[in-house]
Amino acid sequence: MQRQNEILGGLNRRRFVKWAVATGAAVGIRSVQAWAVEKPSKSNDMIYRELGSTGEKVSAIGLGGYHVGNPVFEQESTKIVRSAIDGGITFMDNCWDYHKGESEIRMGKALRDGYRDKVFLMTKIDGRSKAGAAAQINESLQRLQTTHLDLLQFHEIIRMNDPDRIFAAGGALEAALEAKKAGKIRYIGFTGHKDPAIHLHMLDLAREHQFHFDTVQMPLNVMDAHFRSFEHQVLPVLVQNRIGVLGMKSMGSGDILKSKVVKPIECLHYALSLPTSVVINGIDSMKLLQQAFEAVRSFKPLNEQEVAELLSRTANAAQTGNYELFKTSDKYDSTAKDPQSLA
Numbered sequence: 001m002q003r004q005n006e007i008l009g010g011l012n013r014r015r016f017v018k019w020a021v022a023t024g025a026a027v028g029i030r031s032v033q034a035w036a037v038e039k040p041s042k043s044n045d046m047i048y049r050e051l052g053s054t055g056e057k058v059s060a061i062g063l064g065g066y067h068v069g070n071p072v073f074e075q076e077s078t079k080i081v082r083s084a085i086d087g088g089i090t091f092m093d094n095c096w097d098y099h100k101g102e103s104e105i106r107m108g109k110a111l112r113d114g115y116r117d118k119v120f121l122m123t124k125i126d127g128r129s130k131a132g133a134a135a136q137i138n139e140s141l142q143r144l145q146t147t148h149l150d151l152l153q154f155h156e157i158i159r160m161n162d163p164d165r166i167f168a169a170g171g172a173l174e175a176a177l178e179a180k181k182a183g184k185i186r187y188i189g190f191t192g193h194k195d196p197a198i199h200l201h202m203l204d205l206a207r208e209h210q211f212h213f214d215t216v217q218m219p220l221n222v223m224d225a226h227f228r229s230f231e232h233q234v235l236p237v238l239v240q241n242r243i244g245v246l247g248m249k250s251m252g253s254g255d256i257l258k259s260k261v262v263k264p265i266e267c268l269h270y271a272l273s274l275p276t277s278v279v280i281n282g283i284d285s286m287k288l289l290q291q292a293f294e295a296v297r298s299f300k301p302l303n304e305q306e307v308a309e310l311l312s313r314t315a316n317a318a319q320t321g322n323y324e325l326f327k328t329s330d331k332y333d334s335t336a337k338d339p340q341s342l343a
Contacts, residue, residue, distance in 0.1 A: 046088025052244030065094030069103030081110035104143035124155035133172035189215030217246035223318035
């Protein structure tokens with residue numbers, strides 16, 4: 001593991017330098033902060049932002065799909081989804097493998113009665129081959145009870161060979177492009193939470209294949225800035241290339257809050273102050289939904305002094321990645337637990 005981290009660290013530096021030289025990308029929140037609020041609009045206490053170069057506007061807070069499938073609140077899921085939409089949240093996150101498909105099934109039910117037309121619906125697939133990806137796309141459409149996805153993303157790009165498999169002949173990208181041509185999906189992106197080097201490799205291959213991703217989803221939070229940082233290494237590349245930024249793990253699936261050095265609203269305000277199109281928030285109760293709404297209502301972009309204070313406060317806790325276990329362990333690697341999903 002130590003040797004792998006050393007290799008990835010070297011790739012991080014080399015790939016980022018190459019991208020920075022090629023694009024003139026700036027580094028860090030202070031360099032890109034103004035972009036986060038350059039063209040927002042606000043309605044009914046919700047902020048809406050442009051999604052990269054797609055021309056779409058989406059809510060700055062997105063509803064995370066994993067929690068929708070949580071077995072402990074099946075009766076609450078429809079209420080939470082619809083209350084989120086009624087409150088102005090338009091971006092819906094989901095994934096083919098969440099709770100073995102239950103998250104998509106529940107969201108599909110919640111989006112009945114006219115709610116589907118009010119949202120920008122995204123889901124993710126694990127399949128790396130053309131056949132595997134195509135089958136998962138069709139299954140997701142059936143579960144979500146929709147004729148099309150607004151955004152399809154390749155899920156958990158967390159291994160250095162994941163990008164190679166997707167861009168290979170007979171790989172998952174071919175299935176996505178065919179689905180797009182058939183009107184089943186509108187936009188294409190990818191997600192990952194392990195290491196910035198892997199994201200940069202995915203973007204390298206896309207450039208070599210003359211393919212432009214519409215979105216990229218990645219961890220962006222107060223501790224990521226200190227450790228194996230997506231904010232410093234990947235975010236400037238996305239901004240420079242007008243790729244929609246989907247922030248996730250703003251609270252590290254709750255792990256960051258266990259450090260006792262930062263509060264939930266501070267975590268959300270930090271992520272919203274970055275050039276994110278959407279900050280995806282896991283919500284499994286009406287209380288957490290109201291917390292998300294309050295974060296938007298009270299949001300003002302953090303200034304340099306506020307950022308410096310927050311990063312100073314989180315620096316010691318962040319150094320080893322102990323509160324970003326999605327980077328340093330397999331705790332959140334759903335595809336590692338079900339390798340057959342990668343077929």
